[in-house]
Amino acid sequence: MPTDLRFGLDRRVTLSDPLHLESGARLARVEVGYETYGTLDPDGGNAILICHALTGNQHVAGADPRTGRPGWWERMVGPGKPIDPARHFIVAANVLGGCSGSSGPASVDPATGRPYGMTFPVITVRDMVRAQAALLDHLGIATLAAVVGGSMGGMQALDWAVAYPQRVRAVVAIATAARHSAQNIAYHEVGRQAIMADPNWRGGDYQIDAPPVAGLAVARMAAHITYLSEAGLTAKFGRRLQDRDAVSFGFDADFQVESYLRHQGLSFVERFDANSYLYITRATDYFDLAAPHDGRLAAAFAHTATRFAVVAFDSDWLYPTAEARRIVRALNAANARVSFVELASPHGHDAFLLDSPDLNRVVDGFLRAGE
Amino acid sequence: MTALRPDLAAIAAAVPHGARVLDVGCGDGALLAALRAEKGVDGRGIELSGANVAAAVARGLSVVQGDADTDLGDYPTAAFDVAILSDTLQAMRAPDVVLTELVRIARTAVVAFPNFGHWRVRLSLLLRGRMPMTATLPVPWYATANIHLCTVADFRALAAERRLTVARATFLSDGRDVTWGANWRAAQAVFVLQR
Numbered sequence: 001m002p003t004d005l006r007f008g009l010d011r012r013v014t015l016s017d018p019l020h021l022e023s024g025a026r027l028a029r030v031e032v033g034y035e036t037y038g039t040l041d042p043d044g045g046n047a048i049l050i051c052h053a054l055t056g057n058q059h060v061a062g063a064d065p066r067t068g069r070p071g072w073w074e075r076m077v078g079p080g081k082p083i084d085p086a087r088h089f090i091v092a093a094n095v096l097g098g099c100s101g102s103s104g105p106a107s108v109d110p111a112t113g114r115p116y117g118m119t120f121p122v123i124t125v126r127d128m129v130r131a132q133a134a135l136l137d138h139l140g141i142a143t144l145a146a147v148v149g150g151s152m153g154g155m156q157a158l159d160w161a162v163a164y165p166q167r168v169r170a171v172v173a174i175a176t177a178a179r180h181s182a183q184n185i186a187y188h189e190v191g192r193q194a195i196m197a198d199p200n201w202r203g204g205d206y207q208i209d210a211p212p213v214a215g216l217a218v219a220r221m222a223a224h225i226t227y228l229s230e231a232g233l234t235a236k237f238g239r240r241l242q243d244r245d246a247v248s249f250g251f252d253a254d255f256q257v258e259s260y261l262r263h264q265g266l267s268f269v270e271r272f273d274a275n276s277y278l279y280i281t282r283a284t285d286y287f288d289l290a291a292p293h294d295g296r297l298a299a300a301f302a303h304t305a306t307r308f309a310v311v312a313f314d315s316d317w318l319y320p321t322a323e324a325r326r327i328v329r330a331l332n333a334a335n336a337r338v339s340f341v342e343l344a345s346p347h348g349h350d351a352f353l354l355d356s357p358d359l360n361r362v363v364d365g366f367l368r369a370g371e
Numbered sequence: 372m373t374a375l376r377p378d379l380a381a382i383a384a385a386v387p388h389g390a391r392v393l394d395v396g397c398g399d400g401a402l403l404a405a406l407r408a409e410k411g412v413d414g415r416g417i418e419l420s421g422a423n424v425a426a427a428v429a430r431g432l433s434v435v436q437g438d439a440d441t442d443l444g445d446y447p448t449a450a451f452d453v454a455i456l457s458d459t460l461q462a463m464r465a466p467d468v469v470l471t472e473l474v475r476i477a478r479t480a481v482v483a484f485p486n487f488g489h490w491r492v493r494l495s496l497l498l499r500g501r502m503p504m505t506a507t508l509p510v511p512w513y514a515t516a517n518i519h520l521c522t523v524a525d526f527r528a529l530a531a532e533r534r535l536t537v538a539r540a541t542f543l544s545d546g547r548d549v550t551w552g553a554n555w556r557a558a559q560a561v562f563v564l565q566r
Contacts, residue, residue, distance in 0.1 A: 309428065328435055328437070328445075332445040332446050333445055335447060335450050337433040338415075339424070339427075339428045339433050339434050339435060340424070341424040342421055361425055362425050362428045362429060365428050366428055366431070368431060369430075369431025
C-alpha cells in the first residue's frame, strides 16, 4: 500500500449527532471518510471543500490507498496548482452513501450488525451536503473560502450556496447542472436496471464475495459513454479492430471501443459497491435546486453574497452548456457575482478531470480574487 | 486613469466612485480592472469570446460569457448604477433594443462607438468608392463584426426617438477632444444616457 505523508489517509469520523435526511429518515452514527491537506489559517479563512463526482472519493490529490492510483484531481489540487496546500486548507470527503469510508449501503447497520443493503435510507445531494457540513463542524471550520466540484461535485457546490449561504464565500461549479434532465435520469435508470437484473444482486442483499459485478460493469459501460464525446470516441477508436485483422462474425470484443468499455466496466467493479451506485445515482436524479421554488431557480439563490464561477465544456452532452447557462441566468437574476465560461475541449464531460490549462487559469484567478 | 485609452478614459470619467457597473462586451476586462483599482467599483461583465472571459476571470473579475443581444434580459431592472457599452453597439443585431435594455438595467448607460460620419469615412466612400478602413474601423467589410454602424447624428436621433436623455457627450479624434463639428470631426463618440 502506498504511503502518502502529505495526507492523513483514511481519516474517519463518526458524527456525534444523527443526520436528519430530506426523506424524513434519521441516520445515526454516520461515518465520514475524508482527507485534509494544508494548514487551517488562525482565522479559519482559507478552507476549501472539494466535492467529488458520482464515483469519486476523498482521495483527491493523494494516492488512493485501495487502488494505488494517483488522486483523481491532481491536475487541480496540489503544490503549485490552483488549489494549493501552501495557501489553502483543503478538505475532501467521501459522499454520504458512498463506499470509500463514508456511511453507505455497504456499511454495517449498528442496529442489526449487518450491512444496510437496501435498508439504507434513500439520500439526496442535500443530505451529502449536510454530512459535509457536520464534518466541517467537527473540524472547526465555520466558513469556507470556496466549495469546488465538477459534475455531481458541482451539484453539491451549488447546493452548499443554497443550504448554507453564510458558510460559503465562493462556489466553483464545473461541468454540472442545477437539475437532472430526463436524459440524465434515463441513463441512470439503465445503469440501475442493469445492476438489479443481475441475479447476484439478490434484492441488494448480495454476498460480499459474490456481488453483482456483471450488472455493475454494464452500468459503468453505459455511463462511461456519457462521459465522452462522439468526436472523442471516433478519434480514439474509430472502427479499429482489437487485436485482429477482420471481424470475427461473433460477439467477442471485435472493436477497440468494445474492448475499452469492457475494461472500464471490469476495473470499476473492483473499486465500487453496486448498491452505492444505486443510491448515489438516485440522489443526483432527485437533484433540482428550483423544485422548492416552483421552478424558479433564481429564487434558490435570492440575496446570495457568494461569488460563483460556472464552467462548461463545449463537447459535454451529459451536462451541456445550456444547463450551465440556466444557472448563470438565475444567478444574474438574483444579482449574484457570477463568472461563466464555456471552454473548448474534445473530451466531453470528462474534460474537467483531464489536462485543461484554461480551466486551471480560470479557477486560479477566481480563487485568488477572493483571497 | 492615465494608462487607459482615451475613449476608455472618457468612459471611466462618467463612472462614479464605488458604483455598481456592468460592462457589456468587456473584452479581457481591462476597463473593469482599471475601474475596480481606481474607482473601487463593484464590476460585472458580459463578453462573447471565451478566451477573453478566461482572461477577465483570471484577473478576478466577475464576467459571464454571453451575448448582449440575447442575455441582457436576464438582469433585473435597476441592478446597476452604470452600464457600459464600449465599441460594441455597432456589432449588435438590435442596437436599439440593447440601448433600451441598458437603461433598464442601469440608471446610467455609457455608450462609446466609432462615428461613421467622420470625414475620413465619408471621404473614403466619396472619393475611392470603397468601404472605409480607418483607425477605429480597421477590419475590411467582409470580415468586420460591425453590422450596424452609425453616425453621431444617427445616435442622437435614436436616443431622442427612444426618449433617452443625453446627460453628456464626449467626442474624440486621435485621442484629443473634439469640441465642435463632432459628426464630421469625431472618430469616436462617448454618450452618457439616462432614461
